[in-house]
Amino acid sequence: MSELGDALRLAPSDTGWTGELSNDWAIGEAVNGGLLMALATTATARSSEQAGGHVGPLSFSGVFLSPGAPGRVDLEPQILRVGRSMTSAQVTVSQPVDGAPVERLRALLTLGDLDRYVEPVLKTVAAPEIPPPDKCVSARGAPPSSLTQSGFLKRFDARMDPATIGWATGEPSGDGEMRGWLRLADGAEIDAIGLLLVLDSFPPVSFDLGSVGWVPTVEFTGYVRGKPAPGWLQLRLRTEHVAGGLLNEDAQVWDSTGRLVAHSRQLASARFRALVE
Structure with a gap:
């Protein structure tokens, strides 16, 4: 099994499903939110399948x-409606802390074929022209920090467009854009559910x-x-x-054929030097 497949492994429970979060997918002291979303979607898809959705x-x-x-x-999914072409659901993700459940994430999902x-594609967004992966900068070569030393980053082979990595050497461009390439470090392929992880990777x-420190997602x-x-x-x-101290972050993902396969918008909280100095 791949590292991601192992991280998304679930077992049935009295209220839904249970899994195990690991430091291997953590940034600092927090497990990456994208992994929580992928876990929540995996649990919901399994419950939907059981319900004929x-x-x-x-x-x-x-x-x-x-x-x-x-x-x-x-993980506690609730199937709200099973239609002919789509299934609507909600899911809560929690962890036991001192004997009591603490909710981490609550989400609404739409599932379908x-x-x-x-097809047909009537309008889409083309991928930007950037250097190929072997001409981009590996994240493994970035200066040591809590980010580059995180277990989460080690799960990926990430290559950044050289034009968008000034922040890594203390010279952010101020353009507010990052570009690059991504694949799993163990060589496993990413499936549709894995794209939710990629959108937050x-x-x-x-x-x-010029932000500093952790940038937690508020809504995604x-x-x-x-x-x-x-x-x-x-x-x-x-x-x-x-x-x-709040920003929207828009992400787009194209596959190896140049086809747009995922996109997102999130509201995030960040600290900026101008605000903390």
């Missing part, structure tokens, strides 16, 4: 209530604006538009509005 993730809209930590995690919505775009809405072809995934992150 759909399993392909079409949309995910979640609110993060507290940071995930290594240890047991409980992804292949049904791939790059360094926060706020780093390019993501869409999966198709099953990715094998090979490298290309990512672009941008922000259009930053004020009062």
